[in-house]
Amino acid sequence: MPYSKIKTEDQKLTVAIAGAGGYIGRWLIKEYRHKYNFVALSRQKVDLNPYPEVEWRQVELYSITSTVEALKGVDVAIYLVHSMNASTRLNQGSFEDTDLLLADNFSRAAELNEVKQIIYLGGLLPDEPEDTLSRHLRSRLEVEKTLGSRKAKLTALRASIIVGPGGSSFDMIKNLVRRLPVLMCPQWTESQTQPISLKDTLTIIDTCIGNPNVYGKPIEIGNPEVMSYRNMLERTAKAMGKKRLVFSVPVFSLGLSKLWVGIFGDSPPQLVSPLVESLRHTLTVSPELAFSEKEIEYQSFEKACEVALTETDYPKQPTFVKSEKVKNTVRSIQRMPNKNRHSALWVANRYNIWLPTFFRFLINGKVAKNGDLGFYLLWGRKPMLQLTMIPDRSDFERQLFYISGGWLVKRFDYGWLEFREVLDSKYIISAIHEFVPRLPWFVYINTQAKLHLWVMNRFKKYLEKKSY
Numbered sequence: 234m235p236y237s238k239i240k241t242e243d244q245k246l247t248v249a250i251a252g253a254g255g256y257i258g259r260w261l262i263k264e265y266r267h268k269y270n271f272v273a274l275s276r277q278k279v280d281l282n283p284y285p286e287v288e289w290r291q292v293e294l295y296s297i298t299s300t301v302e303a304l305k306g307v308d309v310a311i312y313l314v315h316s317m318n319a320s321t322r323l324n325q326g327s328f329e330d331t332d333l334l335l336a337d338n339f340s341r342a343a344e345l346n347e348v349k350q351i352i353y354l355g356g357l358l359p360d361e362p363e364d365t366l367s368r369h370l371r372s373r374l375e376v377e378k379t380l381g382s383r384k385a386k387l388t389a390l391r392a393s394i395i396v397g398p399g400g401s402s403f404d405m406i407k408n409l410v411r412r413l414p415v416l417m418c419p420q421w422t423e424s425q426t427q428p429i430s431l432k433d434t435l436t437i438i439d440t441c442i443g444n445p446n447v448y449g450k451p452i453e454i455g456n457p458e459v460m461s462y463r464n465m466l467e468r469t470a471k472a473m474g475k476k477r478l479v480f481s482v483p484v485f486s487l488g489l490s491k492l493w494v495g496i497f498g499d500s501p502p503q504l505v506s507p508l509v510e511s512l513r514h515t516l517t518v519s520p521e522l523a524f525s526e527k528e529i530e531y532q533s534f535e536k537a538c539e540v541a542l543t544e545t546d547y548p549k550q551p552t553f554v555k556s557e558k559v560k561n562t563v564r565s566i567q568r569m570p571n572k573n574r575h576s577a578l579w580v581a582n583r584y585n586i587w588l589p590t591f592f593r594f595l596i597n598g599k600v601a602k603n604g605d606l607g608f609y610l611l612w613g614r615k616p617m618l619q620l621t622m623i624p625d626r627s628d629f630e631r632q633l634f635y636i637s638g639g640w641l642v643k644r645f646d647y648g649w650l651e652f653r654e655v656l657d658s659k660y661i662i663s664a665i666h667e668f669v670p671r672l673p674w675f676v677y678i679n680t681q682a683k684l685h686l687w688v689m690n691r692f693k694k695y696l697e698k699k700s701y
Contacts, residue, residue, distance in 0.1 A: 245270045246443050249304055249348075251294065251339060252313030254550070256400050257354060257434065261311070262287055263548035264435055269442065274303050276320060277556065283549035294335050295320075295564070295666055298626070300342035309442050310343055312336070312353045312380060320558075321667065323678060325686060326566030329372040334566055334662055336379040337655050343385040350448060351380050352388045352441055354434075357426070357453055359514040367514065377451070378656060386448035388441050390524075393455055393516050394465075396537035397431025398544035403469075407542070410470045416479045422463040423481055426516040427455030430537035433529055440527045453522040456531045462512060465534070472538035559644060561677070563668040565685060569693040574658045580696065581632035581652045584663075587695060588688070605637065617641045620650060630654045636668060641681065644669035661696070663689060 246269050250258045253273035262271055262284065271287045279289040292303035294314065304310060314335055316328040324331075343351055355373040363371060373391075381387030394402045409416060437454050441447045460468075463481055470477040532540075571580075585606055589598035596617075597609045607616035619638030626633045636648035648668040655662055665685075670677040 246308045247272060247306055248442060249274060249290075249307040249310045250313065251292075251310065252315075253289075255313055256397075257395070257431075257438075258311075258313050259399075259548040259550065260397070260431060261435055261438060265439055268439070272303075272307060275551075275553070277553035279551045280554045281552040283551060289551060293320075294338060297338050297341055300338050301345050304342050304346040304348060307343075307346060307348050309350045309352065310339070310348050310385070311438070311442075312339060312351055312376075314339075321562040321564040322560070322674075323563045323682060324565075325682065326564065326664075327568075329368060329375065330566045330568045330662065332372050332376050333379060333568070333655055333660075334653075334664060336376040337653065337662075340380050340383045340385065344383040348385045350388060350443065351385045352390065352438060353377055353380050354390045354392060354438070357391045357393045357455065357516040357518065359516060360519065361514065370514065375656060381449070382657065386445075388444075388447045388449075389451040390437065390441065391451060391453045391522075392429055392434060393426045394428040395431055395434050396428050396534065396541055397434075398541045398547065400431065400541065403538075403541055406466060406469050407473070410466060410473055410475055410477060414477060416466055416477055418463050418466065418479060418481045420481055420483045421512045422466065423461050424512055424515055425459050425461055426465075427457070427459055427518050428465065428534060428537070429455045430532035430534075430540070432532050432537070432540070436527075436529060437524055444526065446526060451522055452524050452526075453518040454524045455518045456534060456537075458534065459517055460534070468534055469538055472535055472542060559647075559667075559669055561643075561669055561674050563670065563682070564664070564666050565668070565682075565689075566662060566664045567686075567689045567693070568655075569661045569663065569689075569696055571654065571658055571661045571696070573699060575661070575696070575699070576629045576658075577632045577652045577654050577661065578627075578629045580661050580663075581634075583696075583699075584652070584692060587692060591688075591691065591695075606634070607639070615640055630658075636665075641671055642669065643671040663692075 248269040249272040250261065251274045252258050253262060254275055258273070262273060266284050266286050273287055273289045274292045275289055276291070276293060278291045282289055290303045293299040316332055353376065355377055356370055358370055358374060359366070363374065366374065377387070377389045381389065396403045433456070434454065463479060467477070467479050470479070585598060588608065589596050595611060597611060599607045599609060601607065604622055606620045606622070608618045609616050616639045618636070618641055620634040621637040623633045623635060631651060631653040634650045636642055636650060637645055642648070648666060650665050653662050670681060672681060
């Protein structure tokens with residue numbers, strides 16, 4: 234069906250890209266920077282911008298306030314964020330919980346700015362129950378649900394391996410072929426999938442931007458040709474002009490597979506581990522969800538390999554201002570089941586009561602006249618930790634406290650604690666951001682850091698038992 238963009242052609246859409254410095258973001262900017270008013274989001278401040286027509290905005294996606302500011306004036310937001318590298322020295326949280334929190338921040342910020350559409354590039358999903366999915370795929374589905382949980386219309390694009398120059402997944406395959414004359418492949422390499430070229434992926438994203446026909450839809454994308462990962466290795470070897478013996482064996486455990494791919498694929502553990510876990514699934518395009526908005530002459534796998542191996546005209550990258558980071562910062566994110574659908578307000582109040590009760594032999598909780606909450610040792614006059622509740626940034630679904638004092642705290646001007654509901658209140662996330670401990674770092678990580686995780690696990694068990 235024909236469609237018209239949100240704005241007319243002479244009124245360019247303003248399109249924000251979260252993850253603009255990544256693989257897809259860089260190429261999207263290079264290819265379509267004259268068609269859209271791109272707002273590229275980056276954690277770092279840009280020094281030199283190679284594309285003057287592109288606006289770069291600094292953002293801290295862990296902060297709702299910062300994300301709201303970054304999405305001002307935006308029509309469409311493209312979300313390309315996956316398991317961000319830690320911006321703190323210590324990060325206590327799984328990639329699933331981190332991605333869930335970041336997606337919730339982005340969804341909230343998009344709604345507050347009346348963003349019309351969010352486009353999310355996630356992964357193909359197998360036709361299996363959610364509880365059987367790998368951690369990686371289950372996380373992608375959670376992010377998809379979270380981004381689509383508010384007023385901004387979600388277009389969820391699901392893709393397998395994207396074959397193009399600079400892509401981490403294809404580079405992993407290329408490195409395996411380059412380094413190993415004999416590829417003794419784990420059994421999971423017989424799993425079927427449908428890789429897609431970078432060129433076709435960018436075309437599909439462009440077709441979806443501002444297109445009401447794809448609002449509120451999951452769309453699965455891939456080259457029509459189905460192949461196994463083993464076949465992908467064989468065809469990549471041929472494209473590289475390498476003679477390789479490729480065969481499958483049933484003896485590789487999951488752990489050995491991760492080690493094998495990590496070492497010989499020259500890939501970091503944060504990429505290898507979730508990817509290998511997901512490859513046990515058949516990841517092919519469902520006919521009911523296949524992209525059909527535009528006729529595409531899909532680039533063959535061989536042609537996509539050729540482009541990936543020979544491309545020299547890469548996107549230009551900005552240079553960034555080197556910022557002085559505060560030493561020894563901590564982020565801690567924990568997910569807690571919320572089977573009784575308690576509000577974040579209820580959970581925060583319950584935590585303030587529970588903590589001194591749980592440590593009644595050691596800790597007192599006191600509320601000051603100005604509303605600050607302090608936790609004291611029984612014999613102490615100065616608080617160990619002082620929290621200031623921020624009413625104008627809190628609601629029933631999210632409670633925010635600034636870390637405003639205490640002799641366990643070194644920095645009082647930025648860190649915060651929050652409780653929030655996610656996934657339709659299925660879970661509560663408790664998170665501490667940008668906390669700077671006063672204890673020496675070695676002492677902190679072996680005492681207070683471990684104690685915090687233990688306490689939050691105890692609080693999680695406490696919440697699981699509450700039935701009112």
